[in-house]
Amino acid sequence: MADEIPFPIAELSSMRHYPDKLTYCGNLELLRRPKISIVGTRRPNPYTRAITFELSKKLALSGMIIVSGAAAGVDRIAHEGAGAENTIAVLPCGIDVRYPAGNCELIEAIEQRGLTLSPFEPGFAAREWSFVVRNEIVVALGEFLIVTEADIGSGSMRSVEYAQQMGKQIYVLPHRLRESAATRLLLSEGKAIAIDDIDSFVAHVSQKGRHKAExxxxxxxxxxxxxxxxxxxxxxxxxxxxxxxxxxxxxxxxxxxx
Known part of the structure; x- marks a missing residue:
C-alpha cells in the first residue's frame, strides 16, 4: 500500500484544484526546502543538455531542490545534474510504476535518496491527460520555472501557462535562430527572462531561496x-x-x- 503525504503542501495551494491524494516514496523533508522547477523538450540539443546539467548541479550545490517530471530529455538531465538526493520527481503514473522504462534506474535512485510524488492510484498507467496533471504539480512546487528548450505547442508550454496563471517568474536559456522557438518567443514578448550567466543566476535565486526558508x-x-x-x-x-x-x-x- 502506498504512503500518503500526511500534511498539506503549501505550494500546491496555487493549483486550480489541490490533489485529492498524493502518494510518495522517499524523503519528505525535501518539500520543506527551497525548490525550482525545470522542464523542457524530450529531445534537447547538445547545448541544452550541457547547460541544463550545469545549471541543475550548481543550483543543487547552492541548496536548492530541483523539481521535474522524470521524463526523457531535459527532465532526466535536470534530475541527474542535481543528484538524486537533491531532486523531486513528479510522476504521471502510479507511485509504483517507473515510467518511462528507460528512466527506471534514475527513478529508483530518486525513490531511495530523493523524493517521488504521484497524484494517481498505485498501478495507474500514464495517459495523455495525466501528463498535464503532472505538469501542473511540477510548476506549483517550484518558486520559479526554468524552461531550457521547448517548441511551440509542446507540453513545456502548457507548463508555462500554469506558471503564468500562478504568477511565477519564468526563466529560459538564450538560443540561436531556428532553435527552441517557444522560449525565444517568450523572450521576444517579455514573458520570460534569459539566463545569460549561470553563476550570477544561481547566486540570485539561491539567496531568494534562503530568505524563503526563513x-x-x-x-x-x-x-x-x-x-x-x-x-x-x-x-x-x-x-x-x-x-x-x-x-x-x-x-x-x-x-x-x-
Missing part, C-alpha cells in the same frame, strides 16, 4: 500567491496588519509578498 508560515503561504479569501481564512490575524504595513499586496484577488 519565512514565517504566513509569508511562506503568501509566496504561493493564494487568493485573498484563502489567506483571510487561514491567517485572519496576520493579513490585515501585513497589508497595512506593505509586507503584502493584493492584485486581481491574489496576495503577493511585497
Amino acid at each position: 519565512d514565517t508560515p504566513f509569508l511562506a503561504f503568501c509566496r504561493n500567491h493564494p487568493t485573498y479569501d484563502e489567506v483571510v481564512v487561514k491567517f485572519p490575524g496576520e493579513i490585515f496588519e501585513a497589508e497595512l504595513s506593505g509586507l503584502i499586496e493584493v492584485r486581481n484577488g491574489r496576495v503577493y509578498v511585497g
Whole structure:
C-alpha cells in the first residue's frame, strides 16, 4: 500500500484544484526546502543538455531542490545534474510504476535518496491527460520555472501557462535562430527572462531561496500567491496588519509578498 503525504503542501495551494491524494516514496523533508522547477523538450540539443546539467548541479550545490517530471530529455538531465538526493520527481503514473522504462534506474535512485510524488492510484498507467496533471504539480512546487528548450505547442508550454496563471517568474536559456522557438518567443514578448550567466543566476535565486526558508508560515503561504479569501481564512490575524504595513499586496484577488 502506498504512503500518503500526511500534511498539506503549501505550494500546491496555487493549483486550480489541490490533489485529492498524493502518494510518495522517499524523503519528505525535501518539500520543506527551497525548490525550482525545470522542464523542457524530450529531445534537447547538445547545448541544452550541457547547460541544463550545469545549471541543475550548481543550483543543487547552492541548496536548492530541483523539481521535474522524470521524463526523457531535459527532465532526466535536470534530475541527474542535481543528484538524486537533491531532486523531486513528479510522476504521471502510479507511485509504483517507473515510467518511462528507460528512466527506471534514475527513478529508483530518486525513490531511495530523493523524493517521488504521484497524484494517481498505485498501478495507474500514464495517459495523455495525466501528463498535464503532472505538469501542473511540477510548476506549483517550484518558486520559479526554468524552461531550457521547448517548441511551440509542446507540453513545456502548457507548463508555462500554469506558471503564468500562478504568477511565477519564468526563466529560459538564450538560443540561436531556428532553435527552441517557444522560449525565444517568450523572450521576444517579455514573458520570460534569459539566463545569460549561470553563476550570477544561481547566486540570485539561491539567496531568494534562503530568505524563503526563513519565512514565517504566513509569508511562506503568501509566496504561493493564494487568493485573498484563502489567506483571510487561514491567517485572519496576520493579513490585515501585513497589508497595512506593505509586507503584502493584493492584485486581481491574489496576495503577493511585497
